[in-house]
């Protein structure tokens with residue numbers, strides 16, 4: 001049985017990676033899960049310089065999910081290259097680096113700095129709802145998305161994944177803009193902007209007032225968007241949003257994703273990714289699927 | 301090394317109004333645990349997603365018993381309060397750092413549901429020490445300290461010990477020491493930081509923040525620090541990883 005998938009010429013031993021920001025740089029989870037079992041590790045968003053992020057509280061639980069407004073705290077690309085890449089290189093897994101910035105120049109700076117690094121793909125986060133400048137501003141306007149995709153593509157010598165926001169009227173418009181800009185791959189969805197109010201204290205649950213909703217609550221929205229995008233563009237998709245089980249992952253693949261990312265579920269169970277990998281194999285066996293690629297987009 | 305595992309419940313009892321003592325058979329975790337560390341307890345509930353951080357109240361490396369004391373405040377703790385002997389629960393730990401064990405005359409201060417971690421600390425500190433416990437009204441988990449230290453009590457309603465805060469009790473009862481260890485609500489910790497500054501003594505405080513992962517990955521639980529943190533390279537440290545215990549001088553609270 002074949003579990004290998006191929007994204008833009010890069011081969012992955014299985015279709016499971018982790019969603020950026022939920023797995024640190026991998027080292028924190030290495031005590032709880034065998035990183036060698038993952039198709040890839042996708043790292044926390046990294047910018048050209050260190051970012052301090054938002055004030056706390058930054059996270060809160062909601063029904064079937066959570067809100068976060070971490071605000072892309074990160075140690076900057078220099079530390080990332082020196083510390084985090086060598087750590088991940090010890091494992092037999094691919095590395096996808098998530099990149100954030102406030103301006104096109106910021107993104108291009110990080111992408112250029114990564115040209116000499118031994119990483120496999122770059123995921124460009126133009127969809128973070130928790131920072132004021134950059135981030136989502138590029139992901140909500142097709143012209144801006146086209147422009148940044150072109151700029152990043154020009155600077156990069158590795159396949160580029162543009163990560164899309166669900167906080168738009170028509171996600172296919174964004175997907176087409178990214179494709180037109182030269183994106184090699186798309187990943188979706190980032191978090192949905194939400195809010196929670198503590199009615200006893202009459203305050204917002206998060207210091208940032210709003211946060212990004214993730215977890216099982218958003219899965220149906222994410223599956224729908226993956227399906228729509230699959231039918232709108234010709235580049236491969238990494239699907240995510242609320243995946244908790246192998247069955248959830250299979251659902252995303254049937255909707256059109258070539259790979260899947262597991263995010264918030266890592267908090268629910270730090271060993272969940274291994275279980276999802278194993279469970280997908282079991283699903284294939286019991287359903288007589290010889291090649292996992294056969295189910296990609298099989299529901300038309 | 302910390303780990304996540306399913307452990308057995310040895311027993312559970314209500315030791316105060318909505319306050320429970322949960323004793324778990326958690327061999328390897330109890331063996332590794334330091335006073336001041338915590339565990340993540342994973343609810344089984346359909347309506348919860350995230351694990352709940354709970355301090356280690358007692359950890360016996362020999363018997364493998366791990367004791368948690370918690371207050372029922374919401375969905376997760378309500379579910380935990382239904383655990384009975386023979387049932388099982390998932391926990392991960394031990395997590396974070398612990399209190400440093402200094403050989404200096406010590407004042408251990410616990411406020412409310414911040415009292416539990418001071419119990420294991422009072423056992424492990426082999427020095428002259430006084431335990432100061434602060435309550436709003438109802439007293440709990442105070443007798444347990446008596447074999448290990450002198451105990452001084454403050455209560456807001458004044459029914460037990462000094463009426464007022466732990467600082468009021470320290471002043472009223474002439475408690476002295478060269479180092480403070482504390483866990484409790486933020487206003488208490490702020491007062492202790494100021495008190496320690498004023499008296500030129502060291503203070504180690506255990507902080508609380510909303511957590512998603514508990515293992516240093518999500519960056520949800522940070523506190524502002526005076527210096528650049530070695531991990532984050534910004535003035536933020538993770539409470540779940542670099543903490544929950546910090547040198548009071550190093551955090552801006």
Ligand SMILES: Cc1cc2nc3c(=O)[nH]c(=O)nc-3n(C[C@H](O)[C@H](O)[C@H](O)COP(=O)(O)OP(=O)(O)OC[C@H]3O[C@@H](n4cnc5c(N)ncnc54)[C@H](O)[C@@H]3O)c2cc1C
Nearest residue numbers: 061352353354355369370371373374375376377508509510
């Ligand atoms: C390091 C650390 C040690 C702790 N030790 C203890 C202890 O020994 N005994 C004890 O009773 N409590 C302790 N707490 C507080 C305890 O984590 C919360 O009371 C508990 O998570 C509430 O869960 P719930 O589902 O009942 O409440 P809900 O309100 O339903 O919880 C909703 C969400 O908010 C979080 N949350 C709610 N209150 C707090 C809080 N005060 N701190 C952090 N997260 C919170 C929950 O974890 C959950 O994610 C500790 C907290 C931290 C950070």
Ligand SMILES: Cc1cc2nc3c(=O)[nH]c(=O)nc-3n(C[C@H](O)[C@H](O)[C@H](O)COP(=O)(O)O)c2cc1C
Nearest residue numbers: 019020021045068125189190214215241242263264
């Ligand atoms: C705490 C937290 C931090 C996140 N940080 C990032 C980030 O740095 N970059 C990014 O592109 N997405 C980030 N995300 C979004 C996730 O990668 C993912 O798109 C989203 O959470 C949906 O997947 P899930 O429901 O499986 O978590 C973050 C999500 C969470 C919960």
Ligand code: FES
Nearest residue numbers: 511514518519540
């Ligand atoms: S709770 Fe996730 S980093 Fe501390």
